[in-house]
Amino acid sequence: MSSRFLSIDLKNGLLTAIAFTVDAKVMRVTDHAVLAVAARPMEEALTELSQKIDFHDATCHIALAAESFFYRNLSLPFTDSKTINKILPLELEENTPVKIDRLLIDFITSEENKTHSQIIAAMIDRDLLAARLTTLQTLGVDPETVTISGVPTALRLLNTQELPADFLLLDIDLQEATCILVRSGHIVLIRPLAFDPGLAAGFQISSNNTIEALRPENIDATFQAFCKAIHQALQSSDIAHEFLGLAVYLSGSVSSWAGTTERIPAGLGDLCLSCSPAVSDPATMKDDVSERSSYQIVPPTDATWQPEIMADAVNLGWQAVKNWKSFNLRKEAFATRKSFAxxxxxxxxxxxxxxxxxxxxxxxxxxxxxxxxxxxxxxxxxxxxxxxxxxxxxxxxVDPIQQLRVKIQEASHTSTGKDGALPPATILSLLTEISANIPEPLDVRLTRFVVDDNGLRLKGSTDTFNTVDAIKKGLEQSPAFSNVEISAANLDPKSSKVRFELKLTMKGS
Known part of the structure; x- marks a missing residue:
């Protein structure tokens, strides 16, 4: 007897959904849809998506945009999952941009021995998750799992034969991207990045589900800025500093554009050993140890099916069928209800x-x-x-309570909260602005980024007091800040480093 399930990839700019039927180890794509979100509320986009693909009479698995999460790499002196779940809020409380009570936390293990474990913690605003689940439930579907977009594709690569144990996955979409670093067969770093901010190149999806650029004269600059952001993301991580000559795999809608595989290696330089699309052949799965145990996927034959654009939704389906261990935010108050079946x-x-x-x-x-x-x-x-x-x-x-709820959710997603918290996209923009205005040759390491009602506070360390002055002068050139002050600058006798704290006032504050 066949079963039907949906895999829905919810990026902030593009939604992709696939309906699978599974019968006798055959995964058949029975329906699919692609929808550009543009500037619409996500609730409106999901409603339109439900009109393109039937949400009813099916189980469901979703992946939310990577930029909707905060990430922290931690080393912990224990390996038990229950203990880690209990201790994570305490470990993360001082290093989150919003109050820890507002966040739902899950984690994956990147490295483990008998006494210690290295983990990646992912945190999402509970209100945002509740809004997405409420909308989907209103449309007739209640997701069994909620994971992070791009991670299923990384897991697919990890479970593919004859691929290197160390690689970099770049999941690139119209205005957002995710950088996922894999070391020794484990995900060790996840970083959301901006791509084509302000639509400089104007990548968009056409009516036949192909990618085109409205302003091709800006394409080279867009990719150069993106590759620079990748370098900065990797250099800021203690995990990634030793890697050069990595195999780079591309997924996401922009990976289907013809010039992507040429511009990424050119921009990454020595970091990139090779660059190719993420693998899509189901016959190369590591756990398909025999023909009897293997699954076969049967894609549709219509012209609107674009494998590269649908890859993240396809791999989310693979994760559901193969039951790969990953993030799942259906926990605590958001856990699925058990059935009598x-x-x-x-x-x-x-x-x-x-x-x-x-x-x-x-x-x-x-x-x-x-x-x-x-x-x-x-x-x-x-x-x-x-x-x-x-x-x-x-x-x-029509329904005053639901209409009020939608208005409140729209307001909360587009403005700054009372506690000074900013939405993920604004935080990324501020980090981009700070990074762009600190002179590149300076030896500086930022250790804390705090947003409150009084503005922004940056803490870090550098080599000399002159460097602190140079950082201040660089940030004063930014149009985003009206004032930059050095709150503290002290010499650390142990490390001989200068520890400093800067207070930045945003324009309009």
Whole structure:
């Protein structure tokens, strides 16, 4: 008997969805859809996507944009998963840009021995995750797993025969990218990066699901800036400093553009040994040790199927079928509800008493039904009055509670919170601005980045006090900051480094 499931890749600029049926080790693509988000709210884009592909009568697995998460690499003196889950909020509390209570945390292990483990922690705003799940549930689907876009593709490469144990995966889409470094067969670094900020080259998806650039004269500069950001991301990590001559694999929609495989090696230089699209041949899977145990994927034959653009959704489907261990944010308050389907006798034994109790409850409540109905009508009237007072410009009221919730979510995703927290895209823009205005030859290491109501605070270390002055002067050139002050600068007697703290005031604050 065949089963049907959906794999949906939700990037901030592009949505891809695939409906699979699995029957006798055959994964058949029965439906697929691609949708550009553009400047629309994600709720609106998901609603349109549900009109292109049937969301009903299927299990579901989703991947959220990598830039929706915060990441930290940690070394811990234990290996037990339960212990790690308990200790992570305490370890991360001082190194998160928002309050730790607002974040849901999951992790994967990058290296482990008998007493220690190296992990990558991924954190997402609980409100953002709740908004995505609520929208999907309203559209008729409740995801079983929630992971990070690009990670399933990295896992696919890890489980592919004859590929190197060390490689770099670049998952590039219209305005965002993810850099995933693999060492000795384990993911050791995940970094979201901006790509083509401000649509300088104007990459977009056409009506036949191909990638084109509106301003080709800016393509070279776009790729050069992107490769520079990759170098900076790797150099800022203690894990990645020793790697040169890596195999580079490309995925994401922009990887299908003809010039990508030429410009990435040119921009990365000695870092790149080779550059090629992420593998897509299911016959080379490491765990397919025999023909009996292997899966076969059957893609559609229509002209709108673009393997490179659909690769992340395809690999998310592979992860679901192969049950590869990865991030899954369906935990704690967001855990999926268990079903009775696993045990028929247990379901009957539990259902019969519940039905009896329900009948008694109905008889008891019927007496008070008329009064409750009257109160409900009164509450509905009050809700409509509050809605009309809160949103006087909205004249068509269908579901006032849901409409208010959507408006609140839209506002929370496009503005700064009371605690000074910024959305992930703004934080990336600030980090890009800071990086661009610190002179490149300077020996400087930033250790903390704090955003609050008073502006930004940067902490770090460098070699001399003159370098601190040079950093200050460089940041003063940025149009994003109205004032830059040196709050502290002290010589560390142990390391002979100068530890400093800068206070930056954003323009308009």
């Amino acid at each position: 696993g045990s028929r006798n247990q379901a009957i034994a539990i259902t019969l008493p519940l039905l009896t109790a329900a009948m008694l409850a109905i008889l008891y409540l019927w007496y008070d039904y008329a009064q409750l109905l009257k109160e409900k009508k009164g509450l509905d009237t009050q809700i409509h009055a509050v809605f009309a007072e809160t949103l006087p410009d909205v004249t068509r009221i």
